[in-house]
Amino acid sequence: MVTAFDEALTCLKDEKIRITPQRIAILEFLTEVQTHPTAEEVYQAIEKRFPGISVATVYNNLKRFTELGFLKEMNYASASSRYDFSLKPHYHVICESCGKVADFYYPKLDDVEVAAAQLTNYTVKSHRLEIYGICPNCQQVEGE
Template identity: 45%
Template sequence: MNVVVEESISLLRRPGIRMTQQRLAIMEYLTTSNSHPTAEEIYRELNKKLPNISNTTVYNNLNFLKEQGLIQELIFGQSCSRYEWRTRPHYHVICTECGKIDDFELPELNRLEEAAQRESNFQISGHLFELYGICTECGQEPLQS
């Protein structure tokens, strides 16, 4: 079991919350995945190890982990939701050809919330930033810096 999962389990150790084998498997899968999988992809992968896991169990546990603030549900356009383990502030670049999603960090954007809060008098709770383009696998050569 990896350190991130162990830390998350300690956050979930509250009365009435059970750590099931299925929940643990989902947590471990998401902390080691870089692919931003859909619920269906998670189900198919976990079904290889846990043949009795159901699609409903995966969806219910994803919703639970999202409610606990441990994972993030990503909704890009009309496609189905994708999930990732919430680790640090980061952003996404999405291929318009194949749908591949990569993470990138841009610390300058983190200051955006503070500025927006000052200017708008809103209590800012978060922001999303995503860029769209064509990945190298789909034929776009990377730009040289």
């Protein structure tokens, strides 16, 4: 079975981009983490293995991965962009307190593009849904 990590490596090779240990570490972190990390979180996770790596290197690689299409940059109202390695159709619930992002998929929402196209005569190419609330961890803190 081909994994998202394998597909990303193949894409890098196809684009003639060097496969460095730092790039592999960034990709491994993105595929293993179940959150939507910021660039700073990616940096903090891999700088232990690569003490000489700079934040700029992490940002540059995340930008390149986004340009190649196997990583999605998520810009929300919060200060820092978050990155999503899962390109399967899904939606996000965002904690208004800590900024944590959780994925969910609700198939009945697939029809929203058809409805939007019919109601507006637009050629709809994609959609994005964000739901805001308070995550379970922050609910516990607020309840204390």
